Amino acid sequence: MLFDFDDKPIVACSSGVLENTAIGLIRLSGFSDLDYLSNFFKFDITKLKPNAAKFCQLVYEDQVLDEVVITFFKGPNSYNGENILEISAHGNVFNIKRIISTFVGSGLFRMAKNGEFTYRALLNKKLTLSQVEGLDVLLNASSGLMLEQGFQLLNGDLFKRYQKLYQSFLKLKSSIEINIDFAEDVGEEQSVKLLKEACTSLGKDIALLKRSANISKKAFMSPDVILVGEPNAGKSSLFNNLLEDNRAIVSEIAGTTRDFITEYIEIDNNSYKLIDTAGLRITEDSIEEEGIRRAISILNNSFYKILIIDITKILDFNFSFSSDVEFDALVFNHCDKLEVSMNTDVLSSLPNSKTVFFLSVKENSIYHTGPMGAVLQSGSIGPFLNNDVSGSIGPAGLGSIGALLINEIRDKFEVLKSSDPVIVDRHRQVINEISDSYDIFSSNINTLTDMAIISAESHILGNKISELIGIVSPDDILSNIFSNFCIGK
Amino acid sequence: MKYDVTIIGGGHAGLEAAYASASLGLNVLILTMPGIGIASAPCNPAVGGVGKGQVVREIDALGGVMGRLADRSAIQYRILNESKGYAVQSTRVQIDKEIYSREAELLVSEAENITVVREPVDSVVKNEVGEFVITTSLGTIIISSKVVVTTGTFLNGRMHTGEEQSEGGRVGCLKSNSLNDVFLGVTALAKRFKTGTPARIKRDTIDFSKMEEQESDNRTPNFHFGHDIYLRHVEQVSCHLTKTNEKTLSIIRANKERSPIFNGQIQGVGPRYCPSIEDKAYRYVDKDVHHVFVEPESLELDTFYPNGVSTSLPKEIQLEFLRTIEGLEECEIAIYGYAVEYDVVDTTKLDITLQSNEVPGLYFAGQVNGTSGYEEAAGQGLIAGINAGLAQLGRLPLILDREVSYIGVMVEDLVSNKRDEPYRLFTARSENRLYVREDNVYLRMYQFRKQLGLYNSLDRYLD
Numbered sequence: 001m002l003f004d005f006d007d008k009p010i011v012a013c014s015s016g017v018l019e020n021t022a023i024g025l026i027r028l029s030g031f032s033d034l035d036y037l038s039n040f041f042k043f044d045i046t047k048l049k050p051n052a053a054k055f056c057q058l059v060y061e062d063q064v065l066d067e068v069v070i071t072f073f074k075g076p077n078s079y080n081g082e083n084i085l086e087i088s089a090h091g092n093v094f095n096i097k098r099i100i101s102t103f104v105g106s107g108l109f110r111m112a113k114n115g116e117f118t119y120r121a122l123l124n125k126k127l128t129l130s131q132v133e134g135l136d137v138l139l140n141a142s143s144g145l146m147l148e149q150g151f152q153l154l155n156g157d158l159f160k161r162y163q164k165l166y167q168s169f170l171k172l173k174s175s176i177e178i179n180i181d182f183a184e185d186v187g188e189e190q191s192v193k194l195l196k197e198a199c200t201s202l203g204k205d206i207a208l209l210k211r212s213a214n215i216s217k218k219a220f221m222s223p224d225v226i227l228v229g230e231p232n233a234g235k236s237s238l239f240n241n242l243l244e245d246n247r248a249i250v251s252e253i254a255g256t257t258r259d260f261i262t263e264y265i266e267i268d269n270n271s272y273k274l275i276d277t278a279g280l281r282i283t284e285d286s287i288e289e290e291g292i293r294r295a296i297s298i299l300n301n302s303f304y305k306i307l308i309i310d311i312t313k314i315l316d317f318n319f320s321f322s323s324d325v326e327f328d329a330l331v332f333n334h335c336d337k338l339e340v341s342m343n344t345d346v347l348s349s350l351p352n353s354k355t356v357f358f359l360s361v362k363e364n365s366i367y368h369t370g371p372m373g374a375v376l377q378s379g380s381i382g383p384f385l386n387n388d389v390s391g392s393i394g395p396a397g398l399g400s401i402g403a404l405l406i407n408e409i410r411d412k413f414e415v416l417k418s419s420d421p422v423i424v425d426r427h428r429q430v431i432n433e434i435s436d437s438y439d440i441f442s443s444n445i446n447t448l449t450d451m452a453i454i455s456a457e458s459h460i461l462g463n464k465i466s467e468l469i470g471i472v473s474p475d476d477i478l479s480n481i482f483s484n485f486c487i488g489k
Numbered sequence: 490m491k492y493d494v495t496i497i498g499g500g501h502a503g504l505e506a507a508y509a510s511a512s513l514g515l516n517v518l519i520l521t522m523p524g525i526g527i528a529s530a531p532c533n534p535a536v537g538g539v540g541k542g543q544v545v546r547e548i549d550a551l552g553g554v555m556g557r558l559a560d561r562s563a564i565q566y567r568i569l570n571e572s573k574g575y576a577v578q579s580t581r582v583q584i585d586k587e588i589y590s591r592e593a594e595l596l597v598s599e600a601e602n603i604t605v606v607r608e609p610v611d612s613v614v615k616n617e618v619g620e621f622v623i624t625t626s627l628g629t630i631i632i633s634s635k636v637v638v639t640t641g642t643f644l645n646g647r648m649h650t651g652e653e654q655s656e657g658g659r660v661g662c663l664k665s666n667s668l669n670d671v672f673l674g675v676t677a678l679a680k681r682f683k684t685g686t687p688a689r690i691k692r693d694t695i696d697f698s699k700m701e702e703q704e705s706d707n708r709t710p711n712f713h714f715g716h717d718i719y720l721r722h723v724e725q726v727s728c729h730l731t732k733t734n735e736k737t738l739s740i741i742r743a744n745k746e747r748s749p750i751f752n753g754q755i756q757g758v759g760p761r762y763c764p765s766i767e768d769k770a771y772r773y774v775d776k777d778v779h780h781v782f783v784e785p786e787s788l789e790l791d792t793f794y795p796n797g798v799s800t801s802l803p804k805e806i807q808l809e810f811l812r813t814i815e816g817l818e819e820c821e822i823a824i825y826g827y828a829v830e831y832d833v834v835d836t837t838k839l840d841i842t843l844q845s846n847e848v849p850g851l852y853f854a855g856q857v858n859g860t861s862g863y864e865e866a867a868g869q870g871l872i873a874g875i876n877a878g879l880a881q882l883g884r885l886p887l888i889l890d891r892e893v894s895y896i897g898v899m900v901e902d903l904v905s906n907k908r909d910e911p912y913r914l915f916t917a918r919s920e921n922r923l924y925v926r927e928d929n930v931y932l933r934m935y936q937f938r939k940q941l942g943l944y945n946s947l948d949r950y951l952d
Contacts, residue, residue: 452922
């Protein structure tokens with residue numbers, strides 16, 4: 001969104017005018033001084049102190065419009081760098097509209113365009129582009145996760161990481177310029193050392209950011225929890241078990257097809273799509289085969305993958321997954337019905353899984369679990385010995401396997417979230433471009449001796465980084481040199 | 490007395506300005522302080538350096554004099570950044586400051602249309618027909634169509650050595666009145682600037698055997714295109730490198746409250762890129778080892794310039810800390826270091842020809858514009874002098890683009906931004922560094938040479 005910039009004072013209701021509320025917030029921005037507002041107040045508005053609320057009457061041409069609370073934010077120390085007056089008025093739609101049209105009608109203010117307050121903040125360098133994008137994510141968030149990402153971009157960890165990237169680049173750029181303009185002052189060896197260090201450290205920052213940028217966005221925005229297994233292995237039971245206490249109160253997202261039985265479950269304010277797939281087996285039936293093909297394709301993109309196997313039929317399990325499929329949980333059902341010890345060779349033919357659950361209804365079976373109760377064994381499946389299985393037995397009851405899986409899903413999500421994923425598409429793309437530029441740059445720095453060309457190459461990298469956050473100007477670089485290094489003959 | 494162009498100040502900016510407007514055939518007056526030679530070198534006895542070498546060659550290619558004076562007085566040559574690519578290579582020479590100034594005087598005396606008057610200026614005002622009326626302190630009245638101000642550090646100059654303060658633009662010299670007193674209607678920068686210089690050490694008291702010798706490089710080409718490329722006009726000598734140590738810095742740190750820069754005695758802003766040894770000591774508390782280049786000031790003088798230890802500490806402290814440095818244990822000081830504060834014009838009130846928007850016809854160049862360095866001063870002097878002359882002749886101004894020259898970078902930076910510290914050129918200031926090189930200077934200046942109507946044998950290949 002771009003505006004023809006004029007600096008005329010603007011007015012808008014910041015709290016929405018769609019329904020009656022207790023309080024409506026009207027913002028005035030961009031007036032030269034408080035005297036500009038003297039027509040709207042009976043008291044001497046020029047005496048109003050910044051950042052302090054005041055209860056007063058809003059008037060215009062001898063008519064009292066409303067009783068309001070006003071707060072003055074003096075530029076440049078305001079949200080967008082301009083003088084801002086916030087008016088908390090009674091939130092009746094008609095009242096809000098009347099107040100705004102009074103301001104507009106006075107000729108002193110015009111209606112703000114959408115986003116114009118923030119646009120001015122960007123112009124006045126109170127916010128960077130990436131912060132504005134964060135604000136956009138925040139204001140339009142449809143999940144707790146997006147809210148969090150919005151905050152992170154606006155002023156949180158992600159913004160700090162971008163700033164850190166910028167600082168690392170400045171350091172690199174500074175060290176190049178030190179090498180050229182101040183080598184005599186700093187010393188040749190020292191200046192070469194500085195350059196190498198700066199290059200390595202920038203590379204590390206970029207690699208970390210790239211990792212965050214390349215985390216599957218889908219895994220975040222609509223994580224799928226998928227259940228696969230042979231027909232009658234117990235998928236539907238487990239599906240219902242998981243659904244039991246966690247059914248999400250969300251409507252079906254428009255446009256999604258229901259190839260399979262799907263429901264939404266909610267864990268810590270995040271909704272997950274729970275998918276019960278068609279039973280996997282080798283089949284001649286072309287329709288069934290198509291269903292299985294689709295199941296496998298969904299499986300590949302799913303956030304949390306559960307494979308359920310009836311342990312008594314394990315010898316019949318012959319479905320082969322591609323070698324890169326790794327399950328999050330492997331659930332063996334009907335362990336109580338297994339009378340003899342398992343041959344571990346059988347297990348080695350199964351796909352890898354991070355966790356394994358054994359379900360049993362008999363408390364005194366070799367697997368010590370109750371009906372649908374579970375014992376958790378962590379670690380990848382591989383050759384293991386039966387008698388190694390241990391764990392709490394706990395009161396057997398339906399839901400306990402569900403509870404365990406829910407915890408697992410929650411943990412996996414937390415781990416993913418703690419890696420600070422980047423979900424704004426532009427940022428993901430630019431970060432990848434930055435990484436590509438850096439690769440070119442670092443190979444150049446190893447092969448070239450001409451510092452001026454290396455410096456010019458670094459501009460290409462710098463432009464990409466500026467795209468992510470802002471503009472790198474020569475003054476910033478010189479400033480950085482002077483504040484961090486001892487220059488002078 | 491009536492002149493087309495009057496230059497107030499006979500330093501490096503003033504000399505280029507005078508020579509440039511005289512080359513246009515105008516009648517030029519240099520008004521300068523009594524007792525100082527033209528184009529003297531009150532600080533570091535060197536011309537050129539990274540970014541600055543390019544400026545000297547640009548001046549030379551435009552008919553200026555700095556390059557030829559530097560060649561004729563050069564006692565040591567070096568190419569800086571030699572291994573780092575053509576674009577950032579720069580020439581620097583150590584000059585014999587006596588020879589340099591003597592050659593400058595000679596040049597001026599040989600020019601028929603340059604007159605030199607050595608009297609302090611009291612006031613410069615415009616008369617009703619728009620000419621400038623200049624009154625000197627001796628009562629001499631001069632009428633001039635254009636005036637170029639190149640007063641350096643002299644306007645309201647105040648020097649500090651420890652607690653001692655005196656008035657003057659440099660050691661042993663008078664000061665001028667403040668900018669606002671002399672030039673009515675010209676806006677001064679609110680902050681004054683400060684610069685400093687180290688003590689000068691007597692030759693016989695230095696033990697050079699303890700220092701690393703740096704010889705002159707005979708592969709470095711001369712600045713002036715008219716000189717034989719590797720010809721050396723005077724005897725070549727070495728510079729010597731030594732270092733400060735923990736003792737040196739601890740003496741300076743222990744006397745912080747006696748430093749005019751840190752005890753509030755000096756209000757002016759100094760450059761971060763050319764810090765005094767006090768700045769280094771207090772700002773970089775972990776670093777005790779700083780380079781000190783011991784440079785001869787002249788073959789004829791017995792004073793040496795210890796580059797890197799500029800100071801305004803009290804005299805006894807200066808001697809004490811210098812004597813901790815290897816090779817200077819027995820040293821004696823000939824002239825003590827000092828800092829000087831001076832008035833600076835607000836360069837955002839100048840146009841791209843360095844003419845004052847507030848007082849048309851009045852031009853400013855050099856250190857009075859808040860720059861540092863002889864080369865920066867000379868580059869501006871050239872621009873101001875040529876443009877004052879061109880304006881007097883009713884010709885189009887000469888404007889060097891920042892894309893093709895460091896002088897252009899500097900002038901545009903000066904007039905578009907307010908200075909908050911003295912300005913020095915770095916190659917980093919040029920966006921077009923890969924092109925703005927020493928080796929292609931004639932090509933880069935070609936279009937401007939044509940505009941000025943300059944011609945010499947070099948142009949045969951370019952025309």
